[in-house]
Amino acid sequence: MNGSDVVIIGRGPAGLLMATLVAESGGRAMIVADGQGSLPLWGGQFDFRNYNDEGKPLKDPFAWWTRQPDHPGGTVSGAEWNGWWDHLRQLWHRIGIPTTPRVPRKNTVLLTPLGRLRPTFLAPQWHFTQSRAGPVTLVSIPGLMDFQATAAAQHYQVETGQAANVIEISTPPSWHARWQPLQWAWFLDSMEGRRWMLQELRRVRLEPDRPLLFPQMLGVEEVEPLMQSIAEVTGRFVGEVPLLPPAIGGLRIQRRWERWLKRQGVRFVSGRASEISRRNVLVLTNGRRIPAGHLVLATGGVLGGGIRVCPDGHLEHSVTGLEIGSVSTLSDLGRAGFAQTDNVPIAVGREVGDCDPDRHGDGGAVILWTVHQAYQALAHHDAQAEER
Ligand SMILES: Cc1cc2nc3c(=O)[nH]c(=O)nc-3n(C[C@H](O)[C@H](O)[C@H](O)COP(=O)(O)OP(=O)(O)OC[C@H]3O[C@@H](n4cnc5c(N)ncnc54)[C@H](O)[C@@H]3O)c2cc1C
Structure with a gap:
């Protein structure tokens, strides 16, 4: 040009x-x-x-x-x-958006907030995608209307025949009932938020070997370090389920x-x-x-x-x-x-x-x-x- x-x-x-x-x-x-x-x-x-x-x-x-x-x-x-x-x-x-090490050859599937599967092609690594459905653990976040973990787990089990269990975490001291995914994400970008999340996850009991899936709210700017710390603390693969607009991934x-x-x-x-x-x-x-x-x-x-x-x-x-x-x-x-x-x-x-x-x-x-x-x-x- x-x-x-x-x-x-x-x-x-x-x-x-x-x-x-x-x-x-x-x-x-x-x-x-x-x-x-x-x-x-x-x-x-x-x-x-x-x-x-x-x-x-x-x-x-x-x-x-x-x-x-x-x-x-x-x-x-x-x-x-x-x-x-x-x-x-x-x-x-x-530009700092991690994705696959090479161009995929086929579509993979991602999980919708309703626990259904839908195809996609190139997704950031935050997204939980799979080529074949397996057992999963969904994280329920209090007050988050966009992600009803129990209903999503039920849909997932019916659609895939695979096990899906739910773990619940509590709310941080600064939490307000009005918090939507974006408020959670900004909170989790802070040192206070990260410390709180890791502390919460140390106290929950997890099923062995199941990926740990959060609604997409694990930070706007600091998502990768938080996901890595969660993986280290829990010993599980960590992924996110993209939510409805406004969408943190986009x-x-x-x-x-x-x-x-x-x-x-x-x-x-x-x-x-x-x-x-x-x-x-x-x-x-x-x-x-x-x-x-x-x-x-x-x-x-x-x-x-x-x-x-x-x-x-x-x-x-x-x-x-x-x-x-x-x-x-x-x-x-x-x-x-x-x-x-x-x-x-x-x-x-x-x-x-x-x-x-x-x-x-x-x-x-x-x-x-x-x-x-x-x-x-x-x-x-x-x-x-x-x-x-
Ligand atoms: C809810 C939703 C979910 C989607 N999900 C997916 C998905 O899962 N996978 C996927 O691949 N794609 C998805 N898409 C993408 C979609 O299908 C389109 O490909 C995409 O939105 C098109 O982007 P665009 O850049 O062409 O236009 P847009 O992103 O719509 O951008 C249009 C731009 O033009 C500007 N503009 C318009 N008129 C004027 C004007 N007169 N003067 C100045 N500026 C103007 C607007 O301000 C805006 O900045 C989704 C889109 C939406 C909205």
């Missing part, structure tokens, strides 16, 4: 990944967003493809994707997918990823895009005008999105319905394409791809293929421009 600024609208995982690719290649990126993005709403487990069209769980998402000639993401080869997943895995390691990822991007020189601007000119000037509702070498829309859509990409490429304000510009989608770009005659933004992430992540469980895959292909198109365009 040449020295021109890439301005990305949106601070969700697609926007963060786009900014990462630009920064890694030595380019300058700016992220403009009017809200958090979706990461703090989910645990951060990136799905590849969890279910087939009939809703049956899939074991081998590589095989599924490479057999879909009619799907816009179906042109991606297994090697390309593997490379993109490996890039994400290595990036996460660099929050951890977002905080670490954004801190890292800022260290790479990526600028973050808070503001709402209200107009996009065909000359790639972004206009914010406060009147600020931001000229861009390239404009990328990573404006999501799962929560309504602030900008709607219409099938003909027009951009519509999702509240007023006003046309605010036009966009080039990946189908326009083609595989190697990007015959840019005019400056138009590119849409990535949840906005594009004809996918339905809520139904098919392919949210992570949509982010990977749309962002990498858009980035390749931009780089290709810049290389051609330099030759001219």
